[in-house]
Amino acid sequence: MDLNLRGRRALITGGSKGIGMAIAEELVAEGVHVAMCARHPAELAAAAEKLRGSGCTVYAQVADVTDAAQITDLVARSVETLGGLDILVNNAGAAHPGNFESLTDEDWRADLDVKLFSQIRCTRAALEHLRRSRSARVININSVYARYPDPTFFATTVNRAACLNFSKALARELGPEGILVNSVNIGFVATPQWQRIKARRAPDTSDDEFFASLASDEVPLGRFGAVEEVSGLVAFLSSDRASYITGTSIDVAGGMGRYV
Numbered sequence: 001m002d003l004n005l006r007g008r009r010a011l012i013t014g015g016s017k018g019i020g021m022a023i024a025e026e027l028v029a030e031g032v033h034v035a036m037c038a039r040h041p042a043e044l045a046a047a048a049e050k051l052r053g054s055g056c057t058v059y060a061q062v063a064d065v066t067d068a069a070q071i072t073d074l075v076a077r078s079v080e081t082l083g084g085l086d087i088l089v090n091n092a093g094a095a096h097p098g099n100f101e102s103l104t105d106e107d108w109r110a111d112l113d114v115k116l117f118s119q120i121r122c123t124r125a126a127l128e129h130l131r132r133s134r135s136a137r138v139i140n141i142n143s144v145y146a147r148y149p150d151p152t153f154f155a156t157t158v159n160r161a162a163c164l165n166f167s168k169a170l171a172r173e174l175g176p177e178g179i180l181v182n183s184v185n186i187g188f189v190a191t192p193q194w195q196r197i198k199a200r201r202a203p204d205t206s207d208d209e210f211f212a213s214l215a216s217d218e219v220p221l222g223r224f225g226a227v228e229e230v231s232g233l234v235a236f237l238s239s240d241r242a243s244y245i246t247g248t249s250i251d252v253a254g255g256m257g258r259y260v
């Protein structure tokens with residue numbers, strides 16, 4: 001399938017590793033000019049370096065998506081460098097494990113800030129530029145926990161539900177302008193984020209054992225996903241082949257999530 005994405009311009013938050021980096025790699029491979037951000041400069045620079053040499057512009061800027069001023073600046077400089085914006089991928093985020101009793105107000109606020117407010121602020125800053133695109137897309141990376149309550153990730157599950165509603169309401173508001181908004185809901189995908197969770201929860205267990213036991217409880221396909229199993233869908237949703245798809249959410253989760 002020819003996605004015909006060559007020459008489009010994308011901004012990916014959290015592009016230095018994990019799912020965001022795979023999305024950046026996938027889009028660059030399709031000929032998309034890419035801007036991305038993350039907080040840690042060395043990792044971001046290494047990721048950008050890996051993508052260069054493709055003929056596409058790759059712009060990397062250190063920015064924290066919980067900081068409104070940094071987001072405004074990131075979007076402005078990205079648009080200036082790429083010459084416009086067609087695709088915004090709101091990917092940056094972090095898991096915040098903890099049950100109801102363990103979470104403080106500060107934990108809740110921090111989680112809401114990195115998940116929901118990052119999407120709100122990036123989208124707000126990008127909107128005037130997306131309006132100038134003939135194939136504008138907002139793709140929000142979300143979690144199956146948005147619809148599948150899990151008290152062990154209490155803040156995540158509640159705040160991701162808000163993100164899901166944000167995507168749907170935004171798709172309704174922006175649909176008449178031809179700006180398509182979709183959500184990609186992740187189950188368990190092997191990334192540095194999960195390495196950090198594993199190091200906290202089960203430092204003495206092997207990776208294989210830890211991931212296999214989580215997957216066998218929750219995932220009908222019986223395994224963690226790979227980042228490339230997410231990035232292909234994001235490329236498709238970015239393309240004109242997805243021109244009648246908006247306001248939807250698609251799980252990339254191996255069947256995880258006990259809901260219809």
Ligand SMILES: NC(=O)c1ccc[n+]([C@@H]2O[C@H](COP(=O)([O-])OP(=O)(O)OC[C@H]3O[C@@H](n4cnc5c(N)ncnc54)[C@H](OP(=O)(O)O)[C@@H]3O)[C@@H](O)[C@H]2O)c1
Nearest residue numbers: 014016017018019038039040064065093188189191192193
């Ligand atoms: N992997 C999964 O199984 C899974 C499941 C459900 C949902 N998700 C969601 O998918 C997205 C990507 O997750 P991942 O597993 O790829 O995570 P990851 O491996 O930890 O990568 C996260 C990326 O986001 C960046 N980032 C994190 N906080 C940021 C901030 N405040 N400002 C700017 N950049 C920030 C990180 O770079 P810096 O640390 O340098 O900032 C990194 O580039 C997240 O929103 C996550 O919640 C993942």
